[in-house]
Amino acid sequence: MSRALRSIGRSALGWLLPALLLAGWEGASRAGLIPANVLPAPSAVGEAFWKLLLSGELIENIRISTLRALSGFLVGGSIGFALGLANGLSALSRELTDTTLQMIRNIPHLALIPLVILWFGIDEEAKLFLVALGVFFPIYVNTLLGIQGVDPQLVEMGRIYGMSRTQLFVRVILPGALPSIFVGLRYALGIMWLTLIVAETISASSGLGYMAMQAREFLLIDVVVLSILIYALLGKLADSLARFLERISLQWHPAFQTV
Amino acid sequence: MTAATVTARKSYSTTTPAYTPAPQGKVSFSFRNVAKQFGGKAVLQGINLDVYEGQFVAVIGKSGCGKSTLLRLLAGLDKPTSGEIVAGVLEDEQKRTRIMFQEPRLLPWARVAANVGVGLTGIEKGEAARKKSLEILAEVGLADRGGDWPSVLSGGQRQRVALARALVGHPSILALDEPLGALDALTRIEMQQLLERIWLAKKFTAVLVTHDVAEAVSLADRVIVIDSGRIALDLAIPVERPRRHASPELAFFERQILDQLYNR
Numbered sequence: 001m002s003r004a005l006r007s008i009g010r011s012a013l014g015w016l017l018p019a020l021l022l023a024g025w026e027g028a029s030r031a032g033l034i035p036a037n038v039l040p041a042p043s044a045v046g047e048a049f050w051k052l053l054l055s056g057e058l059i060e061n062i063r064i065s066t067l068r069a070l071s072g073f074l075v076g077g078s079i080g081f082a083l084g085l086a087n088g089l090s091a092l093s094r095e096l097t098d099t100t101l102q103m104i105r106n107i108p109h110l111a112l113i114p115l116v117i118l119w120f121g122i123d124e125e126a127k128l129f130l131v132a133l134g135v136f137f138p139i140y141v142n143t144l145l146g147i148q149g150v151d152p153q154l155v156e157m158g159r160i161y162g163m164s165r166t167q168l169f170v171r172v173i174l175p176g177a178l179p180s181i182f183v184g185l186r187y188a189l190g191i192m193w194l195t196l197i198v199a200e201t202i203s204a205s206s207g208l209g210y211m212a213m214q215a216r217e218f219l220l221i222d223v224v225v226l227s228i229l230i231y232a233l234l235g236k237l238a239d240s241l242a243r244f245l246e247r248i249s250l251q252w253h254p255a256f257q258t259v
Numbered sequence: 260m261t262a263a264t265v266t267a268r269k270s271y272s273t274t275t276p277a278y279t280p281a282p283q284g285k286v287s288f289s290f291r292n293v294a295k296q297f298g299g300k301a302v303l304q305g306i307n308l309d310v311y312e313g314q315f316v317a318v319i320g321k322s323g324c325g326k327s328t329l330l331r332l333l334a335g336l337d338k339p340t341s342g343e344i345v346a347g348v349l350e351d352e353q354k355r356t357r358i359m360f361q362e363p364r365l366l367p368w369a370r371v372a373a374n375v376g377v378g379l380t381g382i383e384k385g386e387a388a389r390k391k392s393l394e395i396l397a398e399v400g401l402a403d404r405g406g407d408w409p410s411v412l413s414g415g416q417r418q419r420v421a422l423a424r425a426l427v428g429h430p431s432i433l434a435l436d437e438p439l440g441a442l443d444a445l446t447r448i449e450m451q452q453l454l455e456r457i458w459l460a461k462k463f464t465a466v467l468v469t470h471d472v473a474e475a476v477s478l479a480d481r482v483i484v485i486d487s488g489r490i491a492l493d494l495a496i497p498v499e500r501p502r503r504h505a506s507p508e509l510a511f512f513e514r515q516i517l518d519q520l521y522n523r
Contacts, residue, residue, distance in 0.1 A: 153360070154364055156336070156364075158377070160334065160336065160357075160358060161378060161380045161424075162381045163377075167380065171369070171377075172366065175366070175369075176368075178368075251408075252367050252368040252370075252408050252410065253367070253368075253410075254410045
C-alpha cells in the first residue's frame with residue numbers, strides 16, 4: 001500500500017516543475033508582467049482549448065495529425081527494420097546497400113521539403129514521405145547495430161545445440177538486438193513528430209501544424225501556444241508508450257528489474 | 260619428446276606407462292593421426308588417442324599448447340586439417356557431444372529453466388522439455404531457481420545451469436573447456452565434487468581441458484599432457500573414489516605431471 005503510494009508520488013514528482021512553471025506564468029500574466037499579445041496566460045490558453053474542443057476542430061486536427069504520423073512511421077519504420085535485419089544478417093546485403101544508405105542518411109531529410117512539394121504538392125503523400133524518411137534511419141541504424149552487437153559466443157552456443165537458422169534468429173539474435181532496437185524506436189518517435197509538424201506548418205490544409213499557422217494569420221496567439229503544448233503532450237505520450245513496451249519486453253535486462 | 264614412459268616409484272606400483280583400458284571398455288571416440296593448422300601454423304600434430312566409454316579424461320598443458328583446439332575438434336566446432344576423428348558408435352553420436360565453456364553462455368533473456376531447455380533443441384519440446392529441465396536443475400542443486408533470470412545468479416550457479424543444459428540431452432560425450440576456470444577456489448571445489456557425482460551417476464565420457472593439475476588428478480581416470488601440439492604424457496590415475504583433495508597419492512601423480520610440464 002505505502003509502496004504503491006510512494007511510486008505514485010515518485011511519478012508525480014516529474015510533474016512538479018511543469019506545474020510550478022504554469023503557476024508562475026499565470027501569476028506573471030495576471031500581474032501584467034507578460035503582455036497578452038506576446039504570451040497569453042495559461043487560463044486564456046485553457047479557454048482556447050475548451051472552445052476548440054467543443055467545436056470539434058481540435059479533435060479532428062489531432063486525429064488527422066496522429067494518423068499521418070503513424071502511417072508514416074509504419075511505412076518508414078518497417079522498411080528501416082527490414083533493411084536493418086537484412087544488413088545485419090547478410091554480409092552481401094550489407095555491402096550492397098550500406099554505403100548508399102549512409103550517404104542518404106547524411107542529408108537532412110527536412111532539406112527535401114521543396115523537392116517533396118514539387119513532387120507531391122501539399123497532399124498526404126508529401127507528409128507520409130517525409131515522416132517515413134525521417135523515422136527510417138534511426139530504426140535502420142539501431143537495428144543493424146543491435147544485430148551486429150549480439151554476442152558471437154551465444155550464437156556459437158546456439159549452433160552447438162543444433163538450433164536452426166529460424167530458431168537462432170528468434171531465440172538468440174532478435175532478443176539480443178532488442179535493447180538497441182528500442183533506442184532506435186524512441187529516437188524515431190521524436191523525429192516522427194518533429195517532421196510532421198514542420199511539414200504541416202509549411203504545407204498543409206489540415207492538422208495541428210496547419211491549425212497553428214491559421215491561428216497565426218488571425219493573431220490568435222492563445223491557439224498557437226495551445227498547439228505547442230499539445231505537441232509536447234503528444235511527444236511525451238509516444239515516449240511513455242515506447243518505454244512501457246520496453247519495460248515489458250526487456251524484463252530480463254538488469255536495468256529494468258524492479259526486484 | 261614422445262609419450263614419456265613413467266616408471267612406478269615407491270609403493271605406487273599401480274602406475275602404468277600407458278593407459279590400459281578397462282577390460283569391458285568400448286571405444287567412445289578416437290583421434291587418428293589428427294593435425295590442425297591455423298594459417299600455416301601447426302597447432303596440433305600427430306594426435307592418436309582412443310578414449311573409452313565412461314572414461315574421465317583430463318587434458319592439460321600450458322596456454323597455447325593446443326588443448327582447447329583438441330576439444331573444439333572433438334565437439335565438431337572445427338574440422339581437422341588432416342587425420343580423422345571417429346566416434347565410437349553411430350554417426351548420430353556427434354550430435355550428442357556437448358561442450359561446456361569457461362563462460363556459462365546463458366541467454367540473458369531466457370529464464371533459467373528455458374536456458375536449460377536449449378539443451379533439448381530438436382530432442383524434446385514444450386511441457387516435456389520443461390519437466391526434464393527442472394529435473395536436471397534439481398540434480399545440480401538449483402531446484403527452486405527455474406523461474407529466475409540468469410542475471411540474478413552467482414557465477415557458480417550460472418555454471419551449474421550451463422552444466423544442466425549440457426546434460427539434459429543425455430550426451431554420451433561431455434567436453435569441458437576449463438569450465439571452472441573463472442570460479443573462486445571454494446566454489447571450484449564444490450563444482451568439482453558435483454561434476455564427479457554427476458559423472459558417476461550418468462556414465463558419460465568426460466573430457467576436461469584444464470590448466471589446474473590438482474583438478475585434473477582429483478577428477479580424472481587418465482591425464483593427457485599436451486606440449487607443443489603433441490601428446491607428451493598419457494598417464495592413468497588409478498586412485499579409488501571418492502578421492503580426497505591433496506592426499507599423498509594424488510600428490511604423487513601431480514608431481515609427475517608437473518615434472519613433465521616443466522621438463523624436470
